Amino acid sequence: MESSHLPIIDDIVSFYGKLTVQNYNNKRILLQRLINHQSNYLSTNLINLKRRINASGSTIIRDTLDKLQFYIKEYSELKEDLQKSFTIFVVGMGKYGKSTLINSLVGGRVAEMDVLPKTWKIDVFYGNDCNENVIVKYVDGSKDTFKKQVAINLIKEEEEKRAESEKQIDKEYKNKSTHLSSLVEKEELKLFLNTRMLYKSKITEVKWPCKKNDFLSKFEIVDTPGLWQEYGDEKTKQDLRSYYHKADGVLWMLDATKITSNKSNELLTELESAIEKVGTQNNNMIGVLNRIDLISSSSTNNIEIVLKEAEKIFGSYFREIIPFSAKKALIGLESNDQEMIKSSYFPDLIKSINNNFYNNAASLQCNSKQHGIIGYNMSIKDEIEKYLLRLNNDDKERIKLINELDNQSMSLLKSEKSKLSTILKNYQKRVQNNIENKADRLFDFEENQKTQVENYIKNDIFMQKSLEKELYEYEEKFKNIVQSFHENMARASKFSEFKYIDKIYHNLIQSNMFQHSSSIDQQRISTSNATVTVGIGSIIALGLMFGPIGAIAMGVLSMFGFVKWIVKQFKLPGVINDLNGHLVKTVNEVERKIIDNIDNSVRQVIVSINNIRENSFTDIHFNSKYLYDFKNDFENMTNECSKPIPNIQISDLINGRINYDRIISNR
Numbered sequence: 001m002e003s004s005h006l007p008i009i010d011d012i013v014s015f016y017g018k019l020t021v022q023n024y025n026n027k028r029i030l031l032q033r034l035i036n037h038q039s040n041y042l043s044t045n046l047i048n049l050k051r052r053i054n055a056s057g058s059t060i061i062r063d064t065l066d067k068l069q070f071y072i073k074e075y076s077e078l079k080e081d082l083q084k085s086f087t088i089f090v091v092g093m094g095k096y097g098k099s100t101l102i103n104s105l106v107g108g109r110v111a112e113m114d115v116l117p118k119t120w121k122i123d124v125f126y127g128n129d130c131n132e133n134v135i136v137k138y139v140d141g142s143k144d145t146f147k148k149q150v151a152i153n154l155i156k157e158e159e160e161k162r163a164e165s166e167k168q169i170d171k172e173y174k175n176k177s178t179h180l181s182s183l184v185e186k187e188e189l190k191l192f193l194n195t196r197m198l199y200k201s202k203i204t205e206v207k208w209p210c211k212k213n214d215f216l217s218k219f220e221i222v223d224t225p226g227l228w229q230e231y232g233d234e235k236t237k238q239d240l241r242s243y244y245h246k247a248d249g250v251l252w253m254l255d256a257t258k259i260t261s262n263k264s265n266e267l268l269t270e271l272e273s274a275i276e277k278v279g280t281q282n283n284n285m286i287g288v289l290n291r292i293d294l295i296s297s298s299s300t301n302n303i304e305i306v307l308k309e310a311e312k313i314f315g316s317y318f319r320e321i322i323p324f325s326a327k328k329a330l331i332g333l334e335s336n337d338q339e340m341i342k343s344s345y346f347p348d349l350i351k352s353i354n355n356n357f358y359n360n361a362a363s364l365q366c367n368s369k370q371h372g373i374i375g376y377n378m379s380i381k382d383e384i385e386k387y388l389l390r391l392n393n394d395d396k397e398r399i400k401l402i403n404e405l406d407n408q409s410m411s412l413l414k415s416e417k418s419k420l421s422t423i424l425k426n427y428q429k430r431v432q433n434n435i436e437n438k439a440d441r442l443f444d445f446e447e448n449q450k451t452q453v454e455n456y457i458k459n460d461i462f463m464q465k466s467l468e469k470e471l472y473e474y475e476e477k478f479k480n481i482v483q484s485f486h487e488n489m490a491r492a493s494k495f496s497e498f499k500y501i502d503k504i505y506h507n508l509i510q511s512n513m514f515q516h517s518s519s520i521d522q523q524r525i526s527t528s529n530a531t532v533t534v535g536i537g538s539i540i541a542l543g544l545m546f547g548p549i550g551a552i553a554m555g556v557l558s559m560f561g562f563v564k565w566i567v568k569q570f571k572l573p574g575v576i577n578d579l580n581g582h583l584v585k586t587v588n589e590v591e592r593k594i595i596d597n598i599d600n601s602v603r604q605v606i607v608s609i610n611n612i613r614e615n616s617f618t619d620i621h622f623n624s625k626y627l628y629d630f631k632n633d634f635e636n637m638t639n640e641c642s643k644p645i646p647n648i649q650i651s652d653l654i655n656g657r658i659n660y661d662r663i664i665s666n667r
Contacts, residue, residue, distance in 0.1 A: 024362040024363060024366055027366045028082050028365075028366060029660060030646065030660055030663065030664075031078075031079070031082065031366065031369050031370060031373070032079045032082060033660045033661070033664060034373065034645070034646065034664055035075065035076060035078055035079040035373065036079065037664050038075065038373075038377075038640060038641075039072055039075050039076045041640055042068070042072050042075075042380070042637055042640065042641075043072055045633045045636055045637050046065060046068055046069060046072065046637075048629075048633055049061075049065055049630060049633050049634075050065055052622055052623070052626045052629065052630065053065070053622045058618065058619065058620065058621060058622055059497050059619065059620050060387070060390060060497055060620045060621060061387065061391075061620070061621050061622055061630075064383060064384075064386075064387040067383050068380055068383055068384070068637075070139070071376050071379050071380050071383070072380075073140075073141050074243070074245070074246075074376060075372075075373070075376040077141075077246070078245075078246065078369050078372045078373065078376075081246055081248075081365075081369060081372075082365060082366075082369055084220070085126070085218070085219060085220045086218065086219050086220070086248045086249065086357060086358065086361045086364070086365060087124075087219070087220045087221075087222060087246060087247060087248045087249070088219050088220070088221050088222065088247070088248065088249045088250070088251060088353070088357065089221075089222045089224055089244065089246075089247040089249070089250045089251070090102055090221060090222065090223060090224065090250075090251045090253065091224060091244075091250055091251070091252050091253065092252075092253035097253060097290045097291065097326035097327065098111075098223070098253050099111035099223065100326035100327055100329075100330050101251065101253065101288065101290070101324070101326040101329075102125065102221055102223050103330050104326055104329040104330045104333055104346060105215050105221055106125050106210050106213070106215070106216065106221065107210070107211065107213045107215075107216075107333065108210065108211070109330075110125055110208060110210055111123065111125070111223050121155075121158075121201065121203050121204060121205060121206055122204065122205045122206070122222060122223070122224055122243055123205075123206050123208060123222070123223040124205060124206070124207040124208065124220055124221070124222050124223075125207075125208050125210050125216070125220065125221050125222075125223070126207060126208075126209060126210065126216060126220040126221075127209075127210055127211070127212035127213070127216030127217055128209035128210070128212070129211060129212050131209055132147070132148055132209055133145040133146065133147065133148075133209065134146050134147070134148055134150075134151035134206060134207065134208055134209065135206070135207040136151060136154070136203055136205075136206055136207075137203070137204055137205040137206070137207070138202045138203060138204060139202050139203075139204050140202070148208075151206065154203075155203070155206065158199075158201040158203060161199040161201070162198070162199045162201065164199070165197055165198050165199035166198065168197055169193045169194060169197050169198060172193055172197065173189060173190060173193055176189055176193075177189055180500075184500070185500045188498055188499065188500050188501055189500075189501060191498070192498050192501045204243075205243075215350070215353075218354075218358050219249075219353075219357070219358075222247070224243065224244070244375075245371065245372035245375035245376055245379075246368075246372060247284065247368060248284065248357070248361070248364055248365050248368045249284045249285070249286070249353075249356070249357040249364060249368070250284055250285040250286070251285075251286055251288050251353075252285050252286070252287050252288065252317075252318065253288050253290050254287055254288065254289050254290065254310065254314070254321075255290060255291055256289045256290060256291045256292045256294065256295055256306055256310075256323065257291050257294050257295070259289075259306050259309050259310055259313075283319065283367070284319070284357075284364050284367065284368055285317060285318050285319065286318055286319055286320050286321070286322060286349075286352055286353065286356055286357075287310065287314055287317070287318035287320070287321035287322070288321075288322055288324050288349065289306070289307065289310050289321055289322065289323045289324060290324050290325065290326050291325065291326075291327075292306070292323040292324055292325050292345065293325035293327070293328050293343075293344070303323055306323070307321065307323055319356045320352050320355075320356055322345060322348050322349050322352050323345050323348075324344065324345045324346070324348075324349055325343075325344040325345065326344075327344075328340050328341075328343060328344035329341060329344035329345075329346040329349075332344055332346070333346070370645050373645060374645065377641035377642070378641075380637065380638075380641050381638050381641050381642065384634050384637060384638055385638075387634075388631070388634060391621060391630075391631075394495055394617065394620075394621065395624070395627060397495075398495070398613060398617055398624065401492065401493050401613055402610075402613070404489075404492075405489060405493070405606060405609055405610070405613075408485070408489070409485075409602055409605070409606050412481070412482070412485055412602060413598065413599065413602055416478055416481070416598055417595060417598065419474065420474065420591065420594055420595070420598070421591070423470055423471070423474055424587050424590065424591055427463075427466075427467050427470065427587070428583060428584075428587050430463065431461065431462055431463065431583050432580065432583065434460065434461045434462070434463065435461055435576055435579045435580055435583070436576070438460055438461050439461065439572060439575055439576050439579060440572055441456070442456065442457070442575060443572070457579070461579065462583070462586075471590075471594070478598070478601075482601055482602065482605060485605065486605045486608065486609065489605075489609045490608070490609060490612050493609050493612050493613040493616070494612055494613070494616045495613070495616040495617045495619070495620055495621075496616065496620065497620050646663045646664055646666070
């Protein structure tokens with residue numbers, strides 16, 4: 001007899017089922033709203049940041065903002081992915097049979113086998129019996145469609161361009177690295193060459209239509225480069241790893257032979273390292289224990305033992321681990337050998353995919369997109385954190401350089417003024433001695449010898465030529481010191497994307513072989529010498545060196561109507577006093593004029609160094625006056641990306657009234 005409570009249980013089960021379906025539908029809507037909210041918020045901040053950067057420079061921050069733009073674009077596409085077919089990624093380390101597995105699932109040889117995967121694009125295979133056009137997606141989000149052979153030729157051309165650029169990089173590195181002594185310099189050279197010379201295809205994804213089969217009617221399958229690979233440039237590495245956030249389900253290839261050869265730790269390390277590089281782990285992975293056909297069937301090394309060992313090691317990472325032989329599966333499917341297909345465990349893999357992925361598609365898609373949001377948020381925060389680290393270090397260096405310039409320029413001025421003062425004081429002492437010992441000879445000249453008197457005062461007493469020579473020598477030394485000061489400060493004050501390459505191997509940047517212009521606008525921040533002078537020539541030309549000596553000469557000559565020895569006796573002290581007064585006035589005037597010129601020359605150098613420092617800072621970052629605004633915008637973006645993913649409460653579902661905006665704003 002049936003229990004009376006069974007109908008109630010059926011009602012509860014039915015209600016729970018409807019509630020579960022409704023929950024996933026509501027969660028999709030919530031995630032779509034969240035993606036809209038965050039992408040709009042982040043895009044607005046990004047626009048504000050881009051408005052403030054130098055249109056022709058700002059190399060480092062422009063690269064950072066381009067990466068953020070890429071993540072925001074990919075982030076927005078998660079919303080579209082919620083409406084698409086369930087996407088399965090096939091991940092493999094090296095030649096683990098990844099392409100052979102894809103070909104088995106698709107039912108044809110669509111993925112290249114026995115070659116290392118391409119490192120710059122994603123291949124997506126989907127079922128389509130009506131359209132043979134290949135869809136090519138570019139880094140900016142735009143798409144083109146091509147006939148299959150045209151697409152194949154296009155990909156081949158892109159591969160050849162990249163391969164040729166890699167060859168040129170290797171050649172250039174071998175040539176230039178011989179001039180470098182430290183490992184740090186060589187690593188930077190490698191990064192510099194990859195940044196400047198590596199061909200970067202604009203193609204990011206290629207969608208290949210395939211004849212529909214049972215698998216392709218439910219899923220799209222993605223052939224990806226390995227997470228473990230070290231690509232030629234950082235951007236390609238990040239772009240590819242960020243793509244993994246789109247995976248609804250993952251088939252993770254493991255090598256069964258490594259477990260039997262006691263290399264399971266190597267497999268585990270690869271797995272953990274790859275997951276760490278992606279930045280997030282989702283409960284959407286099936287482990288595919290490939291090359292199982294190579295395992296001995298002896299009692300000590302049979303398949304069951306290997307499978308149990310794999311589950312023991314990797315069980316926490318995968319929903320299920322399936323033994324598999326990709327090679328036997330493909331051969332069996334192509335020859336319709338059912339026995340071989342069965343022995344390859346292909347039916348077991350299909351069953352696992354259906355049970356773990358297809359039957360839980362709604363749940364897994366929502367969870368995968370939620371993890372995708374988390375993953376992109378982490379990528380955005382990491383990018384901002386990495387940039388801010390560089391920005392803060394450079395800003396500290398900028399402030400340090402400002403203080404150093406102030407201190408060293410003051411020290412330079414003090415030193416040069418002290419040298420000038422010493423020269424003039426020593427000169428003054430010599431002239432004072434001449435006045436004391438030679439002034440009396442002025443009374444030996446005749447009344448009509450005014451020119452001779454003036455020359456005697458200038459050359460014998462005031463030693464004009466000697467002072468001019470000393471000051472010219474001082475000017476030349478000053479020029480050399482200030483020019484050296486300018487060059488050293490300019491070199492130290494110039495910010496550059498590549499510390500060693502820009503400063504030590506400047507000729508590399510000027511080379512025409514690079515795709516991009518130099519990271520530094522050389523004309524804007526030239527370290528050529530500033531105009532340096534103390535103006536000795538102009539002082540002499542303007543008659544400022546000794547002024548109106550003729551007046552003193554005339555004063556002496558006007559006394560010659562009297563007996564000379566009487567004049568000398570009574571008037572000599574006054575002449576000496578006039579000469580000493582003229583000396584003091586001349587020295588003070590010359591010193592003031594030269595100091596003015598010294599100050600002006602050093603001031604020009606300071607202006608030049610300030611321009612070099614600030615312009616070069618702008619060329620890799622932005623105008624330093626926007627520091628607070630940039631940091632504030634970055635902080636806002638980081639805070640937004642740090643907020644938790646909201647959940648819909650059961651009470652909201654039961655009430656049937658869900659305020660999505662409230663849920664998002666209350667995070």
